Amino acid sequence: MQPPAEFVHWMFATGLVLVGLCLAAQAIVGDEVWRRRAWRAYLWPGLAFTMGVLMFPVMVFFTNSTIHMLAHGSWAQVMMLSGAAELGLVRGKLHSRYWRLTMPLAFAVSGAAFLIHEQNSWFFARAAFLHHLIGWTLIVGALFPLVTIFRPSSAVWRSAFALTFVVLGVMLYCDRDVAPVFGHLSPLAGQQHR
Amino acid sequence: MSTQLLSERAAVRRRSRRARAVASLGPATMLGGVAWAFLQPYRVTLLHPHGQGFWWLAIEPPLLVVLAGIVFAFLVAPSVIEDLETYEEGQ
Numbered sequence: 001m002q003p004p005a006e007f008v009h010w011m012f013a014t015g016l017v018l019v020g021l022c023l024a025a026q027a028i029v030g031d032e033v034w035r036r037r038a039w040r041a042y043l044w045p046g047l048a049f050t051m052g053v054l055m056f057p058v059m060v061f062f063t064n065s066t067i068h069m070l071a072h073g074s075w076a077q078v079m080m081l082s083g084a085a086e087l088g089l090v091r092g093k094l095h096s097r098y099w100r101l102t103m104p105l106a107f108a109v110s111g112a113a114f115l116i117h118e119q120n121s122w123f124f125a126r127a128a129f130l131h132h133l134i135g136w137t138l139i140v141g142a143l144f145p146l147v148t149i150f151r152p153s154s155a156v157w158r159s160a161f162a163l164t165f166v167v168l169g170v171m172l173y174c175d176r177d178v179a180p181v182f183g184h185l186s187p188l189a190g191q192q193h194r
Numbered sequence: 195m196s197t198q199l200l201s202e203r204a205a206v207r208r209r210s211r212r213a214r215a216v217a218s219l220g221p222a223t224m225l226g227g228v229a230w231a232f233l234q235p236y237r238v239t240l241l242h243p244h245g246q247g248f249w250w251l252a253i254e255p256p257l258l259v260v261l262a263g264i265v266f267a268f269l270v271a272p273s274v275i276e277d278l279e280t281y282e283e284g285q
Contacts, residue, residue: 001248003249003253004249007249007253010253010255010258011253011258013255013258014258014259014261014262017223017259017262018262018265018266021219021220021223021262021263021266021270022266022270024219025216025219025266025270025271025274028212028215028216029212029216029274029277029278029281032281033274033277033278033281034274036277036281037273037277040270040273040274043270173255173258173259
């Protein structure tokens with residue numbers, strides 16, 4: 001009954017799209033309106049934290065090498081950290097805006113984990129291509145949450161931050177078991193499945 | 195027409211644009227999922243369910259995108275728009 005790995009990627013992609021939509025709405029209406037209802041203030045940080053928690057079973061049941069497991073473990077930890085920091089700020093338990101540095105940290109660590117644990121070149125297979133693409137997107141995308149800490153009222157940077165989650169979701173939706181990318185599939189990758 | 199009135203009208207127009215932008219996020223996401231289903235109909239395994247296992251029938255990416263749009267459009271966006279309009283009226 002255990003789902004194939006690509007299904008887990010698609011479920012996480014859905015979570016990322018939902019976080020992106022919430023962040024986009026928050027960027028459009030501003031913090032004051034967004035936080036008028038407590039449940040809404042906790043919504044995307046709670047979702048990020050929950051995804052971090054759920055990444056641990058993924059780490060245990062869906063990884064087939066040590067480096068792969070470590071990568072998933074690092075994503076779990078930084079997602080929980082950034083989600084928890086935002087929850088603490090929203091609840092008023094944390095006060096310094098610099099707790100928001102956990103989000104660019106999460107992006108940078110996640111991106112580095114993607115790039116480090118992918119051992120193959122870009123066009124080895126679709127999974128390898130996506131690992132490189134997502135890794136660099138996260139590294140470059142870390143700039144957006146970083147800038148929003150210092151320019152919190154900038155709708156442009158906040159929208160870019162939100163859009164990064166949606167783009168990451170789209171990339172995860174592109175994941176397949178063993179599949180070519182732009183017609184390239186290394187014979188070493190195995191038999192194409194879908 | 196006074197510049198104050200013009201600027202107030204512009205402000206109202208800008209605010210209503212914000213409400214429209216929030217309202218359009220969910221439908222735009224749903225539309226993306228539907229467009230994907232049309233572009234890659236074989237991803238919607240419900241259309242050809244014979245011989246498919248549980249996960250292929252339960253988790254279908256284009257439908258997940260539509261679901262994300264529905265969740266946002268019906269559970270999140272209405273309260274955001276309501277609060278935004280209350281806030282704008284108070285302004």
